[in-house]
Each structure stands twice: as structure tokens, then as C-alpha cells.
Amino acid sequence: MASTRLHIGRRALLGAAAAALVPFAHAQGFPSRTVTIVVPFGPGNAYDQMARYLADRLREELGQPVIIEARQGALGGVAASYVARAQPDGHTLLFGANSTHAANVHLFKKIPYDPVADFAPITTLATIPQVLVVSPSLGVNNLQELVALARKEPGKLNYGSSSATGRVASEAFRQMAGIDAVHVPYKTSAQAITDLVGGQLHFLVTDAGLGVTQWRGGKVKALGVSSAQRVPAIADLPTMAEAGLPGYEFTAWLALFAPARTPAPVVSRLSETVNKVVRSPGMQEYLAKMYALPFPGSPESLKALVDKDSARWGQLIKAAGIEPE
Numbered sequence: 001m002a003s004t005r006l007h008i009g010r011r012a013l014l015g016a017a018a019a020a021l022v023p024f025a026h027a028q029g030f031p032s033r034t035v036t037i038v039v040p041f042g043p044g045n046a047y048d049q050m051a052r053y054l055a056d057r058l059r060e061e062l063g064q065p066v067i068i069e070a071r072q073g074a075l076g077g078v079a080a081s082y083v084a085r086a087q088p089d090g091h092t093l094l095f096g097a098n099s100t101h102a103a104n105v106h107l108f109k110k111i112p113y114d115p116v117a118d119f120a121p122i123t124t125l126a127t128i129p130q131v132l133v134v135s136p137s138l139g140v141n142n143l144q145e146l147v148a149l150a151r152k153e154p155g156k157l158n159y160g161s162s163s164a165t166g167r168v169a170s171e172a173f174r175q176m177a178g179i180d181a182v183h184v185p186y187k188t189s190a191q192a193i194t195d196l197v198g199g200q201l202h203f204l205v206t207d208a209g210l211g212v213t214q215w216r217g218g219k220v221k222a223l224g225v226s227s228a229q230r231v232p233a234i235a236d237l238p239t240m241a242e243a244g245l246p247g248y249e250f251t252a253w254l255a256l257f258a259p260a261r262t263p264a265p266v267v268s269r270l271s272e273t274v275n276k277v278v279r280s281p282g283m284q285e286y287l288a289k290m291y292a293l294p295f296p297g298s299p300e301s302l303k304a305l306v307d308k309d310s311a312r313w314g315q316l317i318k319a320a321g322i323e324p325e
Contacts, residue, residue, distance in 0.1 A: 030090050030266045034065040037256075038083050039095045040076030041163065042188025046128055046209030046290050047254060051095045053286055054125070057277040068095075072187055075164045076100035077111050084118035088259040090266035094119070096257045099164030102309035106317045107164055109324045115306060122256040123271045124297035124305060125278055126287055129227035129251050130169050131211035132240065133220040137199040143223045143243035146203065150179035157202040158182040160192035168313065169205040169226060169250040171320035176245055196220055207252065208234070208291035226250040233291050253295060253309075255302050271299055 037055055041047040048070070055066040071079040080100045086092035094100070101115040132143070138157075140146045150157050159174070159181050161167040166189070174181055184201060186192040189210050195201040197219045204211075208225065212234055215222035224240035225231055228249045240248040256274055258267055277283050278296045287294055297305070 030269060031062050031064040033091060034067060035062065035091050035093065036067055036069050037093050037095050038069050038071055038079045040071065040079035040097070040100060042072050042190055043070065045189040046207040046292065047095070047097065049209065050126060050254065050287070050290060050292070053283070054095075054274070054277060057280070057283065058273065061273045061277065074111075075104055075107060075167070077104055077108070077113070080104075080115075080118075081112040083257065083259055084113040086259050088120070088261040088263075090258055090262050090270060092259065093122070093270070094257040095254065097163075097165070097254050098252055098309055098313065101255070101257070101306045102313040103164035103168060103317065105310060106314045107167070107322065107324060115310065116303075118260050119257040120260055120262045120267050121299045121302035121306065122258055122267055123274050123278075123299065124295045124302050125254040125256060125274070126292045127251050127253050127295045128290075128292045129208045129225050129231055130165060130205050131208050131215070131225050131237070132173065132203065132205050132223045133193075133196065133211045133215060134203045134223060135196050135199050135201060136219075136221055138202050138221075140223075141221065143240065143245065146223060147177045147179060147244070150177070150181055154180035155182065158184050159203045159205075160184045160186050160195065160201045161205070162186040162189045162192050163252075164313075165207075165250065165252040166205050168316055168320055168322065170203075171322055172250065172316060173205065173240070173245065173248065175320055176248055193220070205250075212237075212291055231291050233288055253305070255297075255305075257302075267299055 037051055039048055039051045051068050055068050059066040071082050076099045083092055083094035104111050105115055134140055140149055159170050161170050189206050192204050193214055196204050214220045222237055224243040225237050226240055275296045278294050284294050
């Protein structure tokens, strides 16, 4: 009897030891194939370009192909729900943002994923200021002229958005400026900027990378940047507060997420590798060209950010008067 108990105990001990080695084995064998980064945003904007730059650098670090897969729709909800249901092994990741993980839960009555329960946070990547741009055909040269025109002709101007950040930032601007304008939703920022250049759209709040490029090219007029301070690379562009809207501030952030239940050692390796890339001089130089700032972090700091910003964006969306769809 004692021998039998000893044999059973030895098997249990060996089983526990083997189980403890499973996560380690996952990390040692990761990645074993192509890593896919799912991007919720359309091609041509700063988010998509940053994702592709990151994928190129990770390919070098991980020794496996890293590809970008675009899944647009529902302000990032389509991509987020897809990754939430992917195999939790680190080979399918979400290039997420404040829209997918802080705003959408307040913008929709129901979303097909849980921003917290369905994901394993990896790390933050970058922060991106927004810019307010207008169509040259509108005939305004600064923020105060835009506000004056909108007040003179209530309901006649329209504005676009293709992300939660753009929608909330635009609505907050409209509320704080006391103007009445019509919202036009777009699937991608590229579509919105095309209509803005063509004069079909009157004003737009979009990421600095896209907006400033069009402004420098003479295709649109930029009236202000959404950050609290001026962006060094575009120091000649005033903040929205300086331009005549005190207290206005919006900055988007980007981050990487894996499906929930992804082994902790895999998440840890991804976080360390991604942060190595984010902190590299090459990535920092690239971000500066996109008018963005590096924002390295950790799984723990990203989780805390999601919790904090979900509450913050909920307040902003309510204050902006946006009803959940």
C-alpha cells in the first residue's frame, strides 16, 4: 500500500513539474511561424504606417515573418473581435488604440468583445496628437474664423470622422465652440481627407501624420493641434487652446494586445522585444517624422492605462453629447 501511494505521489509530482514547464516551452518555441498583426484602421494613415514599420523591425528581432492584416469597421471593433477569438499563442496580435480599448464600450450599446477580459495587454507603443484641418474652399484661415462661419450658418457645415478619437475630438470641439454642424462618418481617414481636399467635407480632426502631410502639401489648411503643448516638428502650428479654445486637449495612443490566455512567457517576450524596438533610435526618428512620440510600457502599465482611459473617455463621450449607437 505504501509503495502504491509513493508511486502515485511520484506521478503527481512529475505531472506538476511537466505542467509547470509548459509555459516555458511555449516561450522557447515562440514564434514558430508567421506572426500576424491585425490593424483596425484603413491604409494610408499614421496608424497603418506605424504598424508596418513595427512589423519590419519585429521580423528582424523575432526571426519569423511578421505581416499586417487590415480588418476595418465599427471603429476598430471588427479587428478587436477577430483577435479576441484567435488562438491564444502569440501569433495573432491586435494593433489596438484608445478607440478599441477605451472609447468603443461607451460609443456602442453593445460590442462583440470585452476590452479587458478578452485580451492580454502587451505594451503601449506611441502617442499621436490630432490636428484640425479644413477645406481650402471654405475660405477660413484660423480657428476663430471657422467658429464664426459655423455660428453664422448653423447646420450648414459638415465634419468627418473615421475613428473614435476623431469622432470624440470633433464632437468636443463642436460643443466647446458652441457650433452646429453635421457629422459624416467615414470608414478610413484617407477617404475623409480626399473629400476634404475636394470640398465635399468642410472640416476634420485627424491624426497629425496624415493631416500635416496634406497641410504641408498645400491641399488643406491646418488650424490647430490637439495636444496640450505644441509638437516640436510642427512648432508653427498652434495648439487648439492657443488658437482660441482654452481647455481643449486630445491625444490618441497605440498599443499591442494578444488574445486572453496567451501564455505569460510569450506575452513577456513580446513586450520586451517590442519595447526594444520602440526605444531604438530608428523607431524614435521614424515616430518624429509621423509627429508622434514613443510610449514604451509593459503589460501592467497598459492594463492600468486601459482602466484609467475607459473611465476618462466615458466622461468625454458623455460630455460631448454622443449617444451610444
